[in-house]
Amino acid sequence: MIELLRDDTTIKEYLPIMGQKGYISAKSSNYGWFKNKDYAIAFVVDKRAIFKRLIFMSEVVSLDGKDVSVNGEKEFLESIVEFIKEEKLVDLIYKAHSNVIFKSCPDGAICVPWGTFVVELDCKDDELLKKIKPKTRSIIRKAIKDGVVVKESKDIELIYNIIKDTMQRQNSIHYPSLEYLESLVNNIPQNVKFFLPYYQNRVQGCAVVVFDKKRAYMPYSGSIARPEQAGALRLMHFEAMRSMYKLGVREYDFVGTRLYDFPGSKFSGINRFKKGFNPRIERGYSFKYIIDPIKYKLFNLTSKTYLSLKGYNYIDPIDQIKLEMQNKDAILWQE
Numbered sequence: 001m002i003e004l005l006r007d008d009t010t011i012k013e014y015l016p017i018m019g020q021k022g023y024i025s026a027k028s029s030n031y032g033w034f035k036n037k038d039y040a041i042a043f044v045v046d047k048r049a050i051f052k053r054l055i056f057m058s059e060v061v062s063l064d065g066k067d068v069s070v071n072g073e074k075e076f077l078e079s080i081v082e083f084i085k086e087e088k089l090v091d092l093i094y095k096a097h098s099n100v101i102f103k104s105c106p107d108g109a110i111c112v113p114w115g116t117f118v119v120e121l122d123c124k125d126d127e128l129l130k131k132i133k134p135k136t137r138s139i140i141r142k143a144i145k146d147g148v149v150v151k152e153s154k155d156i157e158l159i160y161n162i163i164k165d166t167m168q169r170q171n172s173i174h175y176p177s178l179e180y181l182e183s184l185v186n187n188i189p190q191n192v193k194f195f196l197p198y199y200q201n202r203v204q205g206c207a208v209v210v211f212d213k214k215r216a217y218m219p220y221s222g223s224i225a226r227p228e229q230a231g232a233l234r235l236m237h238f239e240a241m242r243s244m245y246k247l248g249v250r251e252y253d254f255v256g257t258r259l260y261d262f263p264g265s266k267f268s269g270i271n272r273f274k275k276g277f278n279p280r281i282e283r284g285y286s287f288k289y290i291i292d293p294i295k296y297k298l299f300n301l302t303s304k305t306y307l308s309l310k311g312y313n314y315i316d317p318i319d320q321i322k323l324e325m326q327n328k329d330a331i332l333w334q335e
Contacts, residue, residue, distance in 0.1 A: 002083040003034040011040045011063065017191050017212035018042075018099050018219070019058025027057065034083070038064055039076045045090060051299040054089065056096035060103075067298035074104040081106050081289055092296050093289035095317045098256030099217055101284035111288040112321040113259040113332075114286035117271075117279035118215075119310070121245045128241060140238050143197075143231030150197045150239035156181045159194050159222075162206045166222030170266060173312055176208075176220055184210065195240045197232040204232035209240050215251040216244040219274030237277065252277075258321055259283060262329040288318045 005011070008021045011033060017023055019042035024031045028044035035041075042058040060073045084090060093109075096102070098116075105111035121128065129137055153159065160178045167175035182191045188210065195207045205223035209216050218240070223233055241252045254274045259281075261268045290296045300316060307314040315323075324330060 001036055002079050002085075003035050004030060004087075005035060005040075006031075007032055008042075009059075011035060014061045014063055015042060016099075016215065016217075017188065017210050018097065018187075018217055019061070021210075022187040022191070023184070024057045026180050026187050031057075034080045035063065035314060036079065037078060038062065038066075038072060039068065041076075041080070044261070046094070046137055048299075048303070050090075051295060052090040053092040053094040053299070055086065055094050056100050059100050070103045073102065074106060077104070077106040080281075081108070085291060091292040092299065093114075093287075093291065095286050096289055097219075099219065099253065100286070101282055102286065103284055105285050106289065109249055109287040109289045110318055110322075111285050111287040112318055112325070113283070114256070114321075115259045115281050115283045116256050117254040117274045117277070118282055119241060119254075119277050119279045121216075121241055121250045121252055124245050125242065128245070129238065131278055132238070133276050133278050136234055139231040139276075140234050143199075143229055143235040143249040146199065146229055146231075148199050148229050148232045148235050150236050152243075153196045153206075154185060155192050155196075155204075156185065156194075158203065159196070159206045159208065162203070163208075163220050163222040164225065169225065173307065173314075178270070181208070184208075193240070193243065195236050195243075197236040199227075199229040199232050202228065205236060206230060207236055207240055210242070211244060211247070211249050213248065215253055215310060216249045217241070217253045217255050219255050225233070234273075234276065241277075252279075253297055254279065256288070257281075258324065260321070260325045260330045260332055262324070262327045262331060273302075279300065286318065286321075288316070 024042050024044050030045040033040050033042050039060050041056055041060050043054050043056050046053050060068050062068050101114055160181055164175045192210045197204045204227045207218055207221040209218050257271055258267050304314045
């Protein structure tokens with residue numbers, strides 16, 4: 001029996017920070033949680049013109065203290081799909097937020113491998129630095145020697161502009177709004193930090209980190225077009241990890257990665273950057289589920305037309321991953 005909640009009061013203690021009201025309400029004014037007696041999951045609904053798509057914002061969490069089983073998660077997700085169809089809530093279940101990794105996919109979904117890189121923060125300072133791979137460790141030490149300084153900041157407009165410029169250079173529309181970043185400061189001031197690395201008093205990039213008692217998540221980061229010190233961004237993440245450790249957080253999640261990529265691709269370079277911190281890879285799936293095929297096709301056509309006029313080439317993210325997996329040079333990331 002699926003229940004739709006519009007407040008997280010009764011389940012907040014089980015939810016990661018990125019599934020709690022403070023975070024997801026910064027994403028959309030239309031949000032909620034599906035639950036049954038065993039599990040819960042957070043979502044937002046994005047409405048564009050006549051189209052409505054649902055985006056899961058957290059993984060499936062257990063409400064009884066037990067681990068989420070593969071079969072239990074699958075049955076829960078399939079019950080949610082049936083509930084959505086019966087209530088005609090949305091036209092499409094879109095790819096989940098990047099932090100979300102499923103153990104399974106509901107029948108009828110279009111499913112792709114998905115994962116994330118997680119660094120264990122089980123030691124501090126020099127010991128943490130020694131765990132990092134030698135090349136990245138050497139780059140971080142040089143950044144320190146060269147005088148790079150990492151500062152916390154609440155200059156939201158500066159952070160927004162750095163992330164926006166980074167995404168635009170990558171021909172991507174997936175950057176956060178200024179209002180979203182401001183809402184994080186207002187909604188979860190004790191659970192968000194913004195880090196900026198400086199070299200010779202010039203900012204080199206930024207990272208947005210949200211965190212709960214267990215895990216820190218880095219949903220957005222960016223850099224200036226030509227960083228003047230090669231290790232500034234790596235030092236930024238290292239200092240963010242140190243900051244999280246001091247707060248009692250024991251995991252640093254780089255938030256989402258494509259498990260398949262190929263040499264020379266944008267994502268291959270990003271993954272190499274993250275793997276320099278010697279993380280573990282958490283593996284699972286992401287998916288989309290088309291509720292209304294006609295409106296889905298119309299949504300895709302409208303999105304492609306609108307964004308092409310702005311200079312962007314839109315492709316559904318699940319479809320893009322499937323295409324990249326078919327590349328003859330595509331490889332599966334290993335530990």
